[in-house]
Amino acid sequence: MLTIANRTFNSRLLLGTGKYPSFDIQKQAVEVSEAEILTFAVRRMNIFEASQPNFLEQLDLTKYTLLPNTAGAKTAEEAVRIAKLAKASGLCDMIKVEIIGDDRSLLPDPIETLRASEMLLNEGFIVLPYTSDDVVLAKRLEELGVHAVMPGASPIGSGKGILNPLNLKFIIEQSQVPVIIDAGIGSPKDVAYAMELGADGVLLNTAVSGAQDPVKMARAVKLALEAGRLGYEAGRIEEKDYAVASSPMTGLVGS
Amino acid sequence: MKIRLNGTQVELPEEVTSVESLLAHYELQNRIAIVEINEDIIQKDDYKTKKLANGDVVEIVQFVGGG
Secondary structure, eight states: OEEETTEEESOOEEEEOOSOSOHHHHHHHHHHHTOOEEEEEEEEOOGGGTTSOOTGGGSOTTSOEEEEBOTTBOSHHHHHHHHHHHHTTTSOOEEEEOBBSOTTTOOBOHHHHHHHHHHHHHTTOEEEEEEOSOHHHHHHHHHHTOSOBEEBSSSTTOOOOOSOHHHHHHHHHHOSSOBEEESOOOSHHHHHHHHHTTOSEEEESHHHHTSSSHHHHHHHHHHHHHHHHHHHHHOOOOOOSSOOOSSOSSSOTTO | OEEEETTEEEEOOTTOOBHHHHHHHTTOTTSOOEEEETTEEEOGGGTTTOBOOTTOEEEEEEEEEOO
């Protein structure tokens, strides 16, 4: 169970909805993933071609919690504007703060993210900031009162997986709010690794939508997430430099 | 009247005077859309009463796929 603010979810997977090959494949992938929280972006409607299908409008919205992002914002003020637009839909009050500070790496702007989070908390939003893996920034965000922190594993869409497990571990250990590893996840092994580190959840998009078979990959990341979480809860053995025999050293045949 | 709609200058027919009639004009009344006029968000309950004025800057936004 994953609890964010006062909401409880059976799945610890948060799934992005961008860049699928088709709505049909996307629907199947969402279903198979068993994710209950789906992220969206807010954009101008293509009014002059209003008949264009929209994925959100094809979803059973009673089954999902929408997590709109503020992607496209470069300042706290722009992020707040997008968040308010999203909330005015009447469909959601959670917001993923995403303020990009560098166009090439798409890494988040820590100062604007902190400012936006404070402004949005004052407006009554449930605030989930996408942040870098900076341990102190995560602490400062938590002190503001954010409802989860979402440090990136590596740059958005890069598929490079977890580059700084130590920082993520520090963030997980210090946090009283859920820690959701967001961005850069490439494959099921990254998902399992994040969960074994003790993350409360994983948010990914391209790892599934960009896979050759997104539906199969949706199932793979779901299973990896469950395996990683179980492994974390079970408590793994300590690493040692030398072998420790699994078979008894006494009663050897012929001794 | 003329308004700026999602970045494009448009001339509206005379009968389009409210947010509600604007959405109907573009066949958006059943879509999940959010309306902003001159950077003020218009709540759904106000669609009928909120009048448009010449030169308004109107944004109609929606949710699209994203991560």
